[in-house]
Amino acid sequence: MRAVGLIVEYNPFHNGHAHHLKASKEAAKADVVIAVMSGNFLQRGEPALVSKWYRTRMALLNGVDIVIELPYRFAVQKAETFANGAVSILDAVGCESLCFGSESGDLSAFYQTIDFLEGQQTRFDDHIKRFIDTGVSYPKAVSLSFRQLPDSERYLDLAKPNNILGFQYIKAINQQKSSIKALTVPRKNADYHDENFASETIASATSIRKAIFSNEDGKSEIDQYVPEPTNQLLQQYLHENQAFHQWENYWSFLQFRLIHSSPEELREIYEVEEGLEHRLLSAALVSNNFQEFMKKIKTKRYTWTRLQRLCVHILTNTKKAEMDGNSEKASYLRLLGMTTIGKAYLNKRKKEFSLPLVSKLSSFKEKEILLDVKAARVYSLVIPNQLKNEMIKQEYKQPPILVE
Amino acid sequence: MRAVGLIVEYNPFHNGHAHHLKASKEAAKADVVIAVMSGNFLQRGEPALVSKWYRTRMALLNGVDIVIELPYRFAVQKAETFANGAVSILDAVGCESLCFGSESGDLSAFYQTIDFLEGQQTRFDDHIKRFIDTGVSYPKAVSLSFRQLPDSERYLDLAKPNNILGFQYIKAINQQKSSIKALTVPRKNADYHDENFASETIASATSIRKAIFSNEDGKSEIDQYVPEPTNQLLQQYLHENQAFHQWENYWSFLQFRLIHSSPEELREIYEVEEGLEHRLLSAALVSNNFQEFMKKIKTKRYTWTRLQRLCVHILTNTKKAEMDGNSEKASYLRLLGMTTIGKAYLNKRKKEFSLPLVSKLSSFKEKEILLDVKAARVYSLVIPNQLKNEMIKQEYKQPPILVE
Incomplete structure (x- = not known):
């Protein structure tokens, strides 16, 4: 069984992703599609619209066969680290190739x-x-x-953002001396950050999220840009958890954490450097929401996404000591879900995997995975009380999702 | 000018307090009443119903001449430490006597x-x-x-709680070799924790708070138990800030802080001892509200109030290192408010005060006062966005309240 690897966030899974998936499978002549997917917090330093479990379901219902979580310590990171973690996982699960979308396509x-x-x-x-x-x-x-x-x-x-990512994927393959073959397919019709709908059926995830948040009925407006399972799952999530996740909902927690901390404590947080702790603290005292706060801390020196990632690390209380000096490669494979084909692949190949496959969190004791657990807990905080605790528990109780 | 000192929380100021104030002034033959009052968080480990500024106003409109804040590091403490801080302040402002209410009265x-x-x-x-x-x-x-x-x-x-406090006041006077004369007046008609209204005009603060929270119109029900200024100020606070403060409103912040912290970090918090950090963490993961949480962490070993104080210290992020080894006496006098008479007393006597009188926070640089600032910030977090930031700023901007 020949596997092609994809590196994804699916926030949410849309027609452009479906196109990329199909084109990748063809280009790789693969039988199995394995996606390594960011968990609840994403590379741009944002909470995902819906939980990783829902996004896993979207992936599986749309043609992915196996979803592995990209651990927090690679997911909420600059492109280079993100790429290193993702490539090491695809290598460990025996992917023959990795196929990414790029503006270049060449x-x-x-x-x-x-x-x-x-x-x-x-x-x-x-x-x-x-x-x-x-x-x-x-x-x-x-x-x-x-x-x-x-x-x-x-x-x-x-x-161009997707060129940068592709560039880093290939550098990671070289650096890790991986035998994975790189492939690229051109991205179709939508720029990564394009906020407006660009074609009849393809729109960027950014513009889809914008439509969702600008309109309580945004779902209907996005119909044509997402496959039906995405639409259904988004509606189900909204129905179950009463909201989609966005930074503003976490603002009061971020503000709380900042205003009760000393500069010395903040300096221990990953990516808080060069006196940023003072800037964060004074902005927190006078900002009414996350957007205001971000505008106050933004300088030429730091990109918006770098600062957002830093804010995620404050939410998850991720320390320099937990991140620095770690290997550039992942140390486990957290299985989020699979199809029947994916299951067959795993059964056949898992003995050759170079990293432990984690299906049940409670049976895996590596300290590193606690970063993912903490991220899942913090992610849950903005949904209503009873539901929130259900989601907190889910992190340990949820077996990998199986789509038949 | 002869001053009598009172040690108070006024949460809120009620008829029993008015009685105590009048009886104390008479017993002490005093011209001036000085109250040392807990700030936004109280001895039982709870947020005050309304901010210290509103409670200061209540005090001044009801016969107190000077209100000094009991610093956080004494206010959210067991009786002995609470008493030591309060007595040292009354001593420093030249009170001739300290008059407390007690069950005994003798x-x-x-x-x-x-x-x-x-x-x-x-x-x-x-x-x-x-x-x-x-x-x-x-x-x-x-x-x-x-x-x-x-x-x-x-x-x-x-x-009996008020006997314990009185006992600790006198011990503190002895220990500090203070020349303050202790006086006591019997408490009238209402047990400290009595939750039911006991007489026509006197009810405990506990029962008054209960009435306020059990009924959106609780104000009308408490009319007969509080002086008119209290009633007006409570209504004004509710109108301005849209809620009274209670633990449940802080629950999500407490839960957030617990679930993103390591046991090692929690152990640094003041009063987190003997493995309590693990208990706190596991309870936080499965509790839907503060009451549920408290019931889960309660054991025979710890009183409810001790655990509530510990939870306040988690909210304010108060570390053992900030609290241990400090002097048993206060090191500053934070002036919250005064009447014309109080002002005359201060002008006449302040040169003799044994501690610095702080009227403007920004001109006082002692690190210790930052605990009070942090407490005020955290206290503000539960009111709506714009108002919250106003209250955060108030801590530095508000001059002492003057009631003429």
Whole structure:
């Protein structure tokens, strides 16, 4: 059985994802699709619209065969770390290939760009350092420095988010000396952050979320952009938990945590650096909501997503001591769900997996997984009381979802 | 100008307090009444119904001339520490006497009991140790041990809460070698924790709060038990801030703090001892509200109030390191409000005060006062967004209240 790996967030699963899934399976000539998916908090430092269990169900009902959770310590991270964790998981479950969507759609462009950059490493690093010193953020410095290199216009546009991710996936494969073969399919019709609906059937997850939040009946407006199972599951989630998750709902918890902490304590939180603790504290005292707070702490030096991730780490109370010095590779495979085909694949191949497969949380004692548990608990806090505790318990009780 | 000191919480100020105030002023032949009052969190480990500023106003409109805040580090404490802080403040502002209400009403009984206990100290301590070893709480062990002493029935009933407090006030006066003269007036008609209305005009603060919370229109039901200014201020507070404060409103913050913390972190919190951190964490994961949570963590070993205080310390994130090893006496006098008479007293006497008088928070840099600031911030968290931030700012902006 030949498996292709996808790296996803499915927030929520939409027609663009369905297209990517189908194209990837064809390109890889695969029998089985394995997705490594962020848990309840995402790479951009945001809570997912609905829980990882619902998003797992969406994935399985739409053609994915196995869903493995990308652990918190890789999921809420910059592209490089995110890629390292995801690739190490796909490698551990025996994927023959990894297929990502990209603005470019041309795999050779990725390899050429990597080769090109290796040849220019010193010059590139010098540029980056110089840009950083002018006060801009790291991603901005990278993208500006790239353009300073001679002939850079011939290579990949590293200002595009999906190009950056793909670039990091391939770098991770090289670094980890993985035998996974990289594949890319072009993204269809919707820019990653496009907030407006772009075509008849394809829209970005960002624009879909925007429609959902701008309209209590947003579901009907998104009908044409998501497969039917997504629509049903979103409605079911809303019915069961009375709300979709968004940052504003967590604002009072973030504010609480900030205003009762000392600067010394805040400095222990992962990514709180360079005196940011004081900035966070004073902004928390005078902000009425999360948007206001973010605008107050935003500077040229930090990207919005970096700051959002930092805020997630404050919510989950994730310390530098828990994150620094860890391996760049995952150490377990948390199985969130599978189809019958996925199950057959697991039964046949799991003995060869290079990492432990965790189906039942209570039987796995590695400390690292507690970060995922904490994230799930904190994620649950914004839904009504009785339901909240059900969701907290679910983290230990829920067996992997099986879709037949 | 002769000043009498009172130690109060006024949660809220009621007719019993008015009676105590008048009787104290007469007994002390005083011109000026100085109250040292708990801030936003109280000795029983609860948020006050309304903020300290509103309670200050109640006090001033009902005959108190000067209100000084009992700092957090004494206010949310067992009787002994509470008494030490309060007495040291009344001593520092030059009170000639301290007058407390007691079930006994007979001052000599307090001195005789203290003398009696000093004579029996070893035996008393042995009893206490033995009772503690059976698993009961410290206050329970004290009260049981007392009854084991020969002839103890001739002395003060140390099971009564106001007798215990009075006893601790006098011990504090002795210990601090203060020249303050103790006075006591009998409490009228209402037991401290009595939940039912006991007479025509006097009811306990507990029963008044119960009436307020059991009935949105509770104000009308309490009319006869509180002076008019209390009634008006309660209504104004409700109108401005949309709610009175109670533990249940803070439950989600407490739960959040518990479920994202490690046992090691919880152990740093003041009063979290003997493995309580694990108990707190597991109860937080399965409780739907504060009452449920409290019932789950309650054991014979800890009193309900001790556990509530511990929960307040978690909310305010008060560490052992901030509390242990501090002086038993206060180090500043935070002025919350005064009448014209109070102002005249302060102008005349403040040069003799043995502690700094803090009228403006921003000009006082002692670290200790940050505990009060943090408590005020956390207290504000349960009122609606814009108002919450107003209240957070108030802590620094509010000058002492002046009632003319």
